[in-house]
Amino acid sequence: xxxxxxxxxxxxxxxxxxxxxxxxxxxxxxxxxxxxxxxxxxxxxxxxxxxxxxxxxxxxxxxxxxxxxxxxxxxxxxxxxxxxxxxxxxxxxxxxxxxxxxxxxxxxxxxxxxxxxxxxxxxxxxxxxxxxxxxxxxxxxxxxxxxxxxxxxxxxxxxxxxxxxxxxxxxxxxxxxxxxxxxxxxxxxxxxxxxxxxxxxxxxxxxxxxxxxxxxxxxxxxxxxxxxxxxxxxxxxxxxxxxxxxxxxxxxxxxxxxxxxxxxxxxxxxxxxxxxxxxxxxxxxxxxxxxxxxxxxxxxxxxxxxxxxxxxxxxxxxxxxxxxxxxxxxxxxxxxxxxxxxxxxxxxxxxxxxxxxxxxxxxxxxxxxxxxxxxxxxxxxxxxxxxx
Ligand SMILES: Cc1cc2nc3c(=O)[nH]c(=O)nc-3n(C[C@H](O)[C@H](O)[C@H](O)COP(=O)(O)OP(=O)(O)OC[C@H]3O[C@@H](n4cnc5c(N)ncnc54)[C@H](O)[C@@H]3O)c2cc1C
Numbered sequence: 001x002x003x004x005x006x007x008x009x010x011x012x013x014x015x016x017x018x019x020x021x022x023x024x025x026x027x028x029x030x031x032x033x034x035x036x037x038x039x040x041x042x043x044x045x046x047x048x049x050x051x052x053x054x055x056x057x058x059x060x061x062x063x064x065x066x067x068x069x070x071x072x073x074x075x076x077x078x079x080x081x082x083x084x085x086x087x088x089x090x091x092x093x094x095x096x097x098x099x100x101x102x103x104x105x106x107x108x109x110x111x112x113x114x115x116x117x118x119x120x121x122x123x124x125x126x127x128x129x130x131x132x133x134x135x136x137x138x139x140x141x142x143x144x145x146x147x148x149x150x151x152x153x154x155x156x157x158x159x160x161x162x163x164x165x166x167x168x169x170x171x172x173x174x175x176x177x178x179x180x181x182x183x184x185x186x187x188x189x190x191x192x193x194x195x196x197x198x199x200x201x202x203x204x205x206x207x208x209x210x211x212x213x214x215x216x217x218x219x220x221x222x223x224x225x226x227x228x229x230x231x232x233x234x235x236x237x238x239x240x241x242x243x244x245x246x247x248x249x250x251x252x253x254x255x256x257x258x259x260x261x262x263x264x265x266x267x268x269x270x271x272x273x274x275x276x277x278x279x280x281x282x283x284x285x286x287x288x289x290x291x292x293x294x295x296x297x298x299x300x301x302x303x304x305x306x307x308x309x310x311x312x313x314x315x316x317x318x319x320x321x322x323x324x325x326x327x328x329x330x331x332x333x334x335x336x337x338x339x340x341x342x343x344x345x346x347x348x349x350x351x352x353x354x355x356x357x358x359x360x361x362x363x364x365x366x367x368x369x370x371x372x373x374x375x376x377x378x379x380x381x382x383x384x385x386x387x388x
Contacts, residue, residue: 041291
């Protein structure tokens with residue numbers, strides 16, 4: 001039973017930050033892609049779910065917000081779509097090439113997408129609270145507003161893995177990439193990538209138009225390499241002002257998806273893909289998989305321990321694909337400053353080569369769920385470690 005929850009979803013500040021204490025069935029910490037995907041999978045369960053985040057839902061954008069369009073469609077999130085692209089325009093020091101995509105990628109509006117996902121959860125507004133998580137003792141989560149307890153706890157808090165009591169993540173020495181981008185007003189008709197040591201020695205730059213703004217940034221595979229100066233320079237080269245900064249660390253190695261009875265999803269579990277730093281699709285994919293197991297527990301179909309074991313095995317079953325991508329990240333990182341990078345980029349101009357590479361890459365986390373409406377996943381078999 002949830003007690004002492006307030007009915008407003010806006011970020012509470014100052015005197016509004018009243019004490020909060022709750023016992024609930026499921027406590028989801030983090031209300032971005034991973035947390036909302038878990039909550040969405042719980043729709044219709046009738047469980048007492050509490051979701052918390054330090055900001056209001058959709059308040060702080062955490063990425064350039066580009067995903068495979070078929071995921072937006074499968075999750076009924078296409079209202080948030082801003083612009084779709086059938087190819088990547090890729091710049092290397094030696095050439096500009098076009099990679100044809102067998103299926104499109106789209107940029108979306110973060111606030112709108114989060115709002116849509118929240119509505120799909122069917123939860124009342126009182127099931128969301130703004131609170132900053134500070135730690136965990138057993139099944140009690142400590143926040144700046146008080147302690148919250150639940151038998152089922154999800155850490156969807158991003159790269160810091162706040163609810164772990166055994167892992168300390170301390171950049172720039174942890175195995176992570178880093179990314180920074182600016183969001184100036186503007187328009188464009190191409191999704192562009194720069195694999196060019198003139199901008200970043202080991203990583204890439206991007207420009208993703210989203211209707212009325214362009215998301216321009218630099219990602220480095222090495223956490224110690226700085227990304228601000230090249231981000232500002234890339235924006236200047238595109239005649240765009242460096243306004244609206246957004247950046248973060250990006251884990252690029254799978255971490256344990258379960259620890260001391262807690263489910264870890266999205267960046268907290270290292271689910272962002274190495275090489276591309278694509279972490280939204282994977283947050284959806286693993287978030288839904290986690291939520292479906294929580295549904296199983298709530299419906300009495302499986303024990304909590306079985307759900308923890310099953311989810312941990314499902315996540316770990318992706319290790320080979322993640323290791324392969326991490327290996328590729330290291331190789332591409334080494335080749336960025338050599339002519340070989342242009343040869344590789346040109347190879348992907350061939351539609352058959354591009355389709356093969358892209359298909360293999362997409363298989364790292366997918367396919368999207370078959371059901372298009374939020375609700376209990378009765379019609380969809382739970383993805384298992386065997387099918388991963
Ligand atoms: C610059 C940049 C651009 C990117 N662009 C793309 C892209 O275009 N496409 C793509 O697929 N991926 C992209 N990524 C990667 C992607 O952003 C992440 O993999 C994805 O956001 C992970 O989702 P998540 O829900 O696990 O974590 P997050 O989106 O990081 O969400 C974590 C949530 O937890 C909350 N939180 C954190 N700490 C606390 C705390 N102590 N207490 C309470 N709440 C807390 C945060 O407010 C946030 O809402 C990009 C990353 C960066 C850095």
